[in-house]
Amino acid sequence: MRNYSYLKATILCLALLVTGIKATRAQQQTGLLWEITGNDLKQPAWLFGTVHMFDTTMYQLPQAPFELLPKVDKVYFEMDFSKLNPAEMMAAMMITDTTQYLNKLLDTPSLNRLKALGTSSPMIKMMGDKIYAIKPLLLISMLTSSATQATMVDLEIFKVAMAQQKPVGGLETTKDQMAAIDQVPITRQAEMMKKYFNHSKSLNQQVSELTAVYAKQHINDLMTQVNDNMPVDASFDEAIRLKRNETMTNKIDSILRTEHPLIAVGGGHLGNSDGLIALLEKKGYQLKSIPFTFQKAHK
Helix, strand or coil: CHHHHHHHHHHHHHHHHCCCCCCCCCCCCECCEEEEEECCCCCCEEEEEECCCEECCCECCCCHHHHHHHHCCCEEEEECHHHCCHHHHHHHHECCCHHHCHHHHCCHHHHHHHHHHHCCCHHHHHHHHHHHHECHHHHHHHHHHCCCCEECHHHHHHHHHHHCCCCEEEEECHHHHHHHHCCCCHHHHHHHHHHHHHCCCCHHHHHHHHHHHHHHCEHHHHHHHHHHHCCCCHHHHHHHHHHHHHHHHHHHHHHCCCCCCEEEEEHHHCCCCCCHHHHHHHCCEEEEECCCCCCECCC
């Protein structure tokens, strides 16, 4: 069960990695919770921007999405966490070409950094030398999810929804997200991993900085902050973020024809001219930011 939780954490953090792209920014957009109306909807739906690593030593979990659960008929996440298959996920995480194992692609400083960071992750320690066969972007997500201060907003909403026997669903499948990652060659992923190891910030520091931006609800800055911790390029943006936003928008449009759900996706998907807010507005929906504030953590 513990390993299953770590696999869930990996996929949650994968979602974070594939939203961290610098996009064309016009006016700063503020707000993580958006009411969706228009297009003859009989009842409103809600779009909530989550963050996959949240520091609860700084702030309490945002209560707004939890308070909406009794008002909706279903909750959608990027993936349906109730249907994750650990065996399928683990198989999709592995590099099949032995000549591209990380101990053959990474330089000595990067390998040493990987070994040092791996000591904080029970799952990575359990895997031993098999970590060299894990796709670099997924391995980075596993390392990041091992930060001791990291709580996953998505997973907390999911837990409460399940406790309330609220139906849940996913906008994508495991196969969809893994296919997106596979658009990036392993050699390029390895180069991105080297860049990731070059910055000196600890995992907990990265989580704290991301939480500070998230609490301000500046959804464009959230993307920039993620990108600072995970350097990526324009081709990665095109292959992953933009196409996923279009796919999720079409899925949401289909869902809203018959349901009034809460849709909780990574906050990096919301903003800018190519984010979910703008794409849904282009389809005729009206989106209004619903203000709420974060409460400081209890000391």
